[in-house]
Every structure is written in C-alpha cells, then in structure tokens.
Amino acid sequence: xxxxxxxxxxxxxxxxxxxxxxxxxxxxxxxxxxxxxxxxxxxxxxxxxxxxxxxxxxxxxxxxxxxxxxxxxxxxxxxxxxxxxxxxxxxxxxxxxxxxxxxxxxxxxxxxxxxxxxxxxxxxxxxxxxxxxxxxxxxxxxxxxxxxxxxxxxxxxxxxxxxxxxxxxxxxxxxxxxxxxxxxxxxxxxxxxxxxxxxxxxxxxxxxxxxxxxxxxxxxxxxxxxxxxxxxxxxxxxxxxxxxxxxxxxxxxxxxxxxxxxxxxxxxxxxxxxxxxxxxxxxxxxxxxxxxxxxxxxxxxxxxxxxxxxxxxxxxxxxxxxxxxxxxxxxxxxxxxxxxxxxxxxxxxxxxxxxxxxxxxxxxxx
Amino acid sequence: xxxxxxxxxxxxxxxxxxxxxxxxxxxxxxxxxxxxxxxxxxxxxxxxxxxxxxxxxxxxxxxxxxxxxxxxxxxxxxxxxxxxxxxxxxxxx
Ligand SMILES: [Fe+2]
Ligand SMILES: [Fe+2]
Numbered sequence: 446x447x448x449x450x451x452x453x454x455x456x457x458x459x460x461x462x463x464x465x466x467x468x469x470x471x472x473x474x475x476x477x478x479x480x481x482x483x484x485x486x487x488x489x490x491x492x493x494x495x496x497x498x499x500x501x502x503x504x505x506x507x508x509x510x511x512x513x514x515x516x517x518x519x520x521x522x523x524x525x526x527x528x529x530x531x532x533x534x535x536x537x538x539x540x541x542x543x544x545x546x547x548x549x550x551x552x553x554x555x556x557x558x559x560x561x562x563x564x565x566x567x568x569x570x571x572x573x574x575x576x577x578x579x580x581x582x583x584x585x586x587x588x589x590x591x592x593x594x595x596x597x598x599x600x601x602x603x604x605x606x607x608x609x610x611x612x613x614x615x616x617x618x619x620x621x622x623x624x625x626x627x628x629x630x631x632x633x634x635x636x637x638x639x640x641x642x643x644x645x646x647x648x649x650x651x652x653x654x655x656x657x658x659x660x661x662x663x664x665x666x667x668x669x670x671x672x673x674x675x676x677x678x679x680x681x682x683x684x685x686x687x688x689x690x691x692x693x694x695x696x697x698x699x700x701x702x703x704x705x706x707x708x709x710x711x712x713x714x715x716x717x718x719x720x721x722x723x724x725x726x727x728x729x730x731x732x733x734x735x736x737x738x739x740x741x742x743x744x745x746x747x748x749x750x751x752x753x754x755x756x757x758x759x760x761x762x763x764x765x766x767x768x769x770x771x772x773x774x775x776x777x778x779x780x781x782x783x784x785x786x787x788x789x790x791x792x793x794x795x796x797x798x799x800x801x802x803x804x805x806x807x808x809x810x811x
Numbered sequence: 812x813x814x815x816x817x818x819x820x821x822x823x824x825x826x827x828x829x830x831x832x833x834x835x836x837x838x839x840x841x842x843x844x845x846x847x848x849x850x851x852x853x854x855x856x857x858x859x860x861x862x863x864x865x866x867x868x869x870x871x872x873x874x875x876x877x878x879x880x881x882x883x884x885x886x887x888x889x890x891x892x893x894x895x896x897x898x899x900x901x902x903x904x
Contacts, residue, residue, distance in 0.1 A: 520874045567854075574851055581835045584817070590837060647834070654855075793839075797814065800840035 482652045485637035516642035519585040532586050539579035540597045540604035546572045548612045575651045582643040607694050609772030616683035622662015624691040630655050631725045640712040670736050685741040693759040695722040726756050817866040818844040822858035
C-alpha cells in the first residue's frame with residue numbers, strides 16, 4: 446500500500462487537503478459557516494433515510510449511494526481509485542493539522558498574557574486533535590497509522606504549503622487564526638458533505654472547533670489594530686505577509702487543476718479552487734474593514750457586474766516552489782517533526798512495556 | 812505504533828442518551844485508551860461517559876451479505892401498526 450499512496454508528483458498537495466476540495470452545494474448567502482456545518486449534519490441524517498434506486502451489484506450500488514447523497518462506509522465496496530484518492534487527501538489533510546501546530550507553537554511560551562497563552566495552547570491542542578481524527582478516518586480505508594507517519598517523515602506525502610512560512614511576531618498568531626484558519630474553514634465546510642462517511646463526520650467535528658480558531662485570531666488582530674501605533678503596525682505587517690500565502694492555500698487556478706473532475710463526480714470535492722478563493726476574498730474584505738486594517742492588494746475592488754471583488758491572484762510559481770520544498774521553513778518543519786517523533790519513542794515503548802506487564806498480572810484489563 | 816492496538820470510542824453525550832460511536836484511537840492499554848479518548852473526543856464537555864472497545868473485538872455483519880442477512884424482516888409488514896385498517900370511530904388505538 447505504501448507505494449501506491451505515496452505522492453507521485455510535487456503537485457499533489459495542491460489538490461486536496463487545505464487546498465481545493467470544496468464547494469458549497471446550496472451555498473445559501475448569509476448563512477454562517479457554522480449553520481452550514483449543521484445543515485450538512487442534518488442532511489447526512491435525512492439522506493440516510495432515502496431509498497436507493499441502484500441495483501445490488503457492487504459498482505451499481507456504490508454509484509447509487511453517491512447519487513442519493515448518502516455516505517459510503519468503510520466496509521462497503523468502493524472503486525480502488527476512490528479509496529486511493531481518499532487516502533491521499535485525508536492523509537495530507539491530517540499531516541497539515543500536525544505540521545500546522547509548529548508555526549503557532551512557536552509563540553506559546555511568548556504569548557503576551559496568561560489568557561492568550563491558555564487560548565493558544567487550546568487552539569494548538571485542537572489542531573493535534575484534528576490530525577488524530579483524520580488519521581483515524583484514513584485508517585478505516587485500510588492504511589495503517591505507521592505507514593502514514595512514515596510517508597510524512599520521508600517526505601513522500603505533503604502537507605499544506607502555508608505552514609512553511611515563519612511566524613515572525615505575535616501578530617502572526619492573529620493573522621494565522623483569521624486568514625489561515627479562515628481559508629481552511631472555507632475549504633473544509635463543503636467537505637462536511639463528502640461522500641465518505643468517516644471523513645464527513647470528522648470534518649463536521651473539525652469545522653465546529655475551527656470557528657473558535659478564526660475568532661481568536663480576529664480578536665488578536667482587532668486588539669492590536671486598536672492599540673499603540675507600533676502594535677497597529679505589527680498587525681498590518683502580519684496581514685501583509687499572510688494574505689497572498691493564504692490565497693494560495695486554495696491551490697492552483699482551475700485552468701491548471703488536474704484530477705478534480707473525478708473528485709467532483711464522486712462528491713469528494715464540491716467546488717473549484719477559484720470559486721472557493723473568491724468566496725474567501727469576498728468574506729475577508731468586509732472583515733478587514735472592521736479590523737480597520739488593509740489588505741495588501743491595490744487592485745482589490747468591487748465588481749458590480751460579477752457581484753464579487755476583483756483581486757490580484759497569489760504568485761502560483763512561488764506556491765509551486767514551496768510545494769517542492771523550497772519555502773522558507775520546509776526543512777525546519779520536517780526536521781522538527783522527525784525529532785519529535787524519535788524523541789517520543791521511549792514514551793511509546795514504556796507504555797507498551799507497562800501494558801504488557803499489566804496484561805500478565807491482571808488479564809482482565811482496567 | 813504497529814503493535815499499539817486500535818480502540819473504538821463511544822461517548823454518552825448526556826444522561827439518558829445512548830453511547831454513540833465517535834471515532835477511534837491508538838493506545839497500549841484500556842486505561843490509556845480511556846484517557847486519550849477523554850483528551851481527544853471530549854475537550855468541550857461533549858460527554859458524561861466514555862466506552863472504549865478494542866477494535867479487534869468488534870464483530871460486524873458484512874455489507875456484502877446485507878440482503879440475505881436482513882431479508883427475513885422485509886416481508887413482515889404486519890409488524891408495523893400502519894398495516895392495520897382501523898375502523899372509523901375507534902379511539903385510542
Ligand atoms: Fe484544524
Ligand atoms: Fe484551526
């Protein structure tokens with residue numbers, strides 16, 4: 446299994462994960478993201494009551510499940526490519542949550558108050574939890590956690606490029622919460638309707654937790670923007686640096702996007718990269734005005750005809766460079782993860798030895 | 812990790828509700844599985860009780876034989892109250 450789920454081309458993390466896998470089916474304007482998550486959860490339940498039209502043969506039954514917006518479950522028959530795409534996407538998503546702890550973890554010891562420190566700790570701990578929910582979802586597809594960890598540590602599977610940028614000031618923690626978690630939410634809310642049951646359920650849980658992440662970031666920036674001139678400047682500088690990398694999180698433009706049609710047909714992915722990027726921009730403009738901070742794009746303006754904001758695209762060559770390993774922190778991130786993993790080995794071994802000893806002494810368990 | 816067993820986690824959200832499957836995790840023994848489950852699945856007081864069950868101990872019906880397996884109930888419509896015509900005027904039925 447290792448071989449065929451390894452990431453073949455450098456482009457592979459531009460297509461899933463924190464990248465381009467979404468769309469909002471009904472996309473009801475004015476509905477909050479949390480409302481959309483709840484709607485997805487309600488729909489999951491009601492779709493399950495629908496009768497399937499398909500025949501009882503494997504492929505037909507699989508297609509009927511997808512057609513009826515029902516969920517494919519771990520022991521159902523599914524096409525090999527469906528399984529492989531999901532393993533790759535869910536694993537990369539999990540890796541992103543795990544590596545994503547590092548940029549913010551960098552500021553835990555230096556948070557400006559005990560309150561901010563407690564909040565940041567809880568946020569980073571949530572990201573660890575997201576990684577674990579997702580690894581568990583991937584394991585239901587027949588891949589083992591060990592294999593996935595190995596694919597990350599050996600660099601054969603990627604994580605979202607955004608985490609290869611450094612966090613230079615405390616305001617970066619605010620900008621990450623607002624922009625990076627914000628973009629992740631726009632990406633992930635549609636995944637709550639993904640056709641694979643364990644992934645959809647994990648995403649519902651994750652999205653409910655994410656909204657606190659975005660709000661705490663927004664609050665940090667709001668506080669700084671209304672503080673001293675130096676604090677305000679620090680907030681603006683962070684937004685300037687994180688804006689375009691956040692736009693790049695949605696992946697390459699639709700014109701360059703490969704294998705997304707099939708993901709759409711399988712209802713793994715529901716919206717195109719460009720649609721989601723546009724949605725994110727439209728959302729941020731209003732929020733930036735509340736922050737009284739500006740977005741670093743002189744060409745950002747309302748287009749009455751399209752009823753969307755026109756904006757400057759991120760630098761996709763830079764995105765490809767970062768994906769290939771040439772971002773500012775790629776090496777540091779993966780080295781840190783390798784070290785954390787190997788330095789934790791004695792804990793895993795001790796726990797296993799203790800469990801084995803206890804199993805001999807009291808075979809009944811707890 | 813390969814020999815770290817997988818556990819299925821069930822959480823009772825509130826008193827009076829049933830335990831519901833929420834996901835799985837790896838842990839070397841039952842006690843750590845419970846603690847990990849608490850940290851992983853109830854960080855926001857999502858539950859008042861947790862069960863952990865070794866995944867290997869779960870026996871599941873196979874989706875491939877679902878028809879043969881559940882068929883016996885399919886032709887017994889008379890088990891549902893809607894099968895019966897209630898004469899006009901009969902109350903409390
Ligand atoms: Fe997350
Ligand atoms: Fe987050």
